[in-house]
Amino acid sequence: MKLKVEPLTADDFAPFGEVISTATARDSYKINLGTTTRFHDISRVDVGDQGGAPIISIFRGTPRAKPIEIKMMERHPLGSQAFMPLAGQKFLIVVASGTDTPTPDTLRAFISDGTQGVTYAKNVWHHPLLVLESDSDFLIVDRSGPGENLNEVDLPLVDGAVITLDWS
Ligand SMILES: NC(=O)N[C@@H](O)C(=O)O
Numbered sequence: 001m002k003l004k005v006e007p008l009t010a011d012d013f014a015p016f017g018e019v020i021s022t023a024t025a026r027d028s029y030k031i032n033l034g035t036t037t038r039f040h041d042i043s044r045v046d047v048g049d050q051g052g053a054p055i056i057s058i059f060r061g062t063p064r065a066k067p068i069e070i071k072m073m074e075r076h077p078l079g080s081q082a083f084m085p086l087a088g089q090k091f092l093i094v095v096a097s098g099t100d101t102p103t104p105d106t107l108r109a110f111i112s113d114g115t116q117g118v119t120y121a122k123n124v125w126h127h128p129l130l131v132l133e134s135d136s137d138f139l140i141v142d143r144s145g146p147g148e149n150l151n152e153v154d155l156p157l158v159d160g161a162v163i164t165l166d167w168s
C-alpha cells in the first residue's frame with residue numbers, strides 16, 4: 001500500500017494538532033522598538049498531566065532510506081510533542097486519526113515545506129521523525145516527568161507488503 005503525501009496545512013492537520021509557522025500565529029505584533037516581530041501564541045504545550053514539565057531538546061535526524069516504510073506508530077498519552085525544523089528542511093509527518101490502534105485506512109501523511117513545524121496533540125498517533133534530504137536538526141518541545149509517556153504499535157502488512165510513502 002502506498003500512502004499519499006499531502007501538503008501540510010493547518011486545517012488539514014487540525015484533527016492531529018497544530019502547524020507551527022508565522023502564518024499560524026494567533027497574533028503578531030512589533031516589539032523591541034519595532035526591530036522584532038513577535039508571532040505570538042502559535043501552538044500550545046500540553047504536558048502537565050501527572051506532574052509533567054515542558055522541556056526543549058534538539059533532535060538531529062538522518063534521512064530515511066527510500067522508499068520510506070511505515071511499519072509502526074507511537075503516541076505520547078501524557079503530553080504534546082512539537083517539532084520545528086531549524087534550517088528550513090522539508091520533513092514528512094505521518095499520523096493516524098482516532099485513538100484506537102492505527103490501521104492502514106486511518107493513516108494520513110503530510111509534507112512540511114520546511115518553514116512549518118508541527119505540534120502533535122497529546123495522545124495522537126504519529127510516526128517518529130521522518131527526515132528526507134540531509135541530516136536535519138529540529139527543536140523539540142515535549143514532556144519530562146513521571147508516568148509512561150510512550151505507546152508504540154506495529155502496523156500490519158497490506159496485501160503482504162509494507163506501507164510506503166508515495167513520495168519520491
Ligand atoms: N522517542 C522520541 O523522543 N521521539 C519520538 O517521540 C518522535 O516522535 O520522534
Ligand code: NI
Nearest residue numbers: 074076081128
Ligand atoms: Ni513522538
